[in-house]
Amino acid sequence: EAGVTQSPTHLIKTRGQQATLRCSPISGHTSVYWYQQALGLGLQFLLWYDEGEERNRGNFPPRFSGRQFPNYSSELNVNALELEDSALYLCASRQGAYNEQFFGPGTRLTVL
């Protein structure tokens, strides 16, 4: 069974640009979570999608947005990039009722 996949592996952008990150969940999983892992800030929840709807978002500005497609894959968009957006962005998909989340390898975003 394939795990959670994310693309691209690395992404380099300049300040003010937009970044798009993609995630494919494990087959059969309908929930996708996005987390940001920035140096010194730990793992912080960004967004949660389930059945195509945004269910919850963390304490991030509106320039962080996303969507979930009918096949349950998801996209994270970051507009007007700032230097502090440089981080590893992790996607996870959830199995069952106990919120067991499985993570992808992440996308390393570097903002110059």
Place this chain on the structure above:
Amino acid sequence: AQSVTQPDIHITVSEGASLELRCNYSYGATPYLFWYVQSPGQGLQLLLKYFSGDTLVQGIKGFEAEFKRSQSSFNLRKPSVHWSDAAEYFCAVVPKGNTPLVFGKGTRLSVIA
């Protein structure tokens, strides 16, 4: 506020020695509890989880964790550490339901010969 505390930022152990990584949580009720491991530049791998029942849970790679309700703790243990265990370990909790995981700050494990 709901929180997860991993008191040890960095731990160094000798190969073959035993290991215990601490995790304490602050929640009104017993949440679901998880331990994840992250190798450098990698995503997170689930080591083990606790939902209910037996308070000693076994995971992958020879790890185990014990849930202690009275201490609000979920400490991770391994009887004999291997050099390949060097990584960052994260404790995570989620209140019962489908809300996002709340992570501790992580404990970096170094293994020396």
